[in-house]
Amino acid sequence: MRAMVVRAPKELPRLEERRTPEPGPGEVRIKVRACGVCYSDHFVVDGLWPGLELPRVPGHEVVGTVDALGEGVSGFAVGDAVGVGWHGGHDGTCPACVRGRFVHCQTGAITGITRDGGYADYTIAPVTALARVPAGMDPVAAAPLLCAGVTTFNALRNADARPGDLVAVQGLGGLGHLGVQFAKAMGFHTVAISRGGDKADFARQLGAHDYIDSGDADVAQRLTDMGGARVILTTAPDAQAISSVVGGLGIDGTLLVVGAPFEPLQIGAVDLISRSAGVRGWSSGDGSDSSDALAFAHRAGVRSMNEVFALGDAGKAYERMVSGKARFRVVLDTEA
C-alpha cells in the first residue's frame, strides 16, 4: 500500500510502499478513502509530541470502509462506512474510562501520533474508537468532521447553553466555519467574530445571525450590548484575541476554548467574578461523539469547506494547511 511517512522531525511526509497491515484482536483495517490534514499534525511533522516515535504515518481525520476484522470484533462488518479521529483507543479501566470519559484515558492512543494514521491507503484502528459515517455522506467532504467537526460540535452540545441563547464563535477558519454552522443548527443566536468587514457576508452564508468585525469594533462591548454571550467558542489560536472577548460574556457565561495558542491567556479576575463566568477547555470526542457529529452534520447540512489533494501530495497539502491560507480544511483523497 501507499503510505505518506514522516521519518525525521521537520521532514514532510514522503511516499513509501508498505505491506498492508493486518488488524490485531479488537481492531479493524480501514480502507482509507479520505484523511483530513489538521494543524495538530505538526506535532508529528515537527517532532514535538512528547515521546513521539518515528517513522510515523500522520492523520487523524480518517474516513473509509471497514476492510478486514481482527479477532473478537463485533458490531462492525466489512464494507461499513466508518471514520476514526484523534481518539485512537482507550483501555476501559483507568479512572477516566470507568467514568466513560474515554477521550481522557490515561493510556489512550492518538490516531496518527501514537499509532499510524490515515495518510495511507489502509490504516488499523480499534473497533472501540470507530465512528459510523451516515449512508450517502460524501467521505471526502466528511473527513474534517472527525476532528474539527466533532471538536466544535461536542464542545457546543456539552456547553451550558440552550436554544435561543447567544453563542459567539470567535474565528472563521477551519474550526470556526464549522462552529458557526453547528451553533446555528443547534438553535442558538449565533454571532460570528472575525477580523475584516469583508467576512460579514460569508459569516451570514454559514448561518450567523450577526457578525462582529474585531478590527472595527470592541467585541466585548458589542456582545454586552447584545445582552452578553452565554458561550464564546474560541477557535483561533490567538491568546490576545481570546483574552480580549472575555468581557463580552453574560451572566454565567462560559469562555469555551478549543483553539490552542502557545501563549497563556490573560483573563481579568473581575471579568469572571462580576458575571459568575467561567473558562473551559474542550477536547474533541470519542468514536460515539464523532458518530453523533457526522449524523447531525448530515441531517442539518453542516459542511466542511475543503481543499482536496491527492494522497501522494500530502507534503504539499500539509504546507498549504500550515500556511493558514486554505479555505478552510485540507483533505487527502486516496482516489484523486
Ligand SMILES: [Zn+2]
Ligand atoms: Zn485535529
Ligand SMILES: [Zn+2]
Ligand atoms: Zn482509560
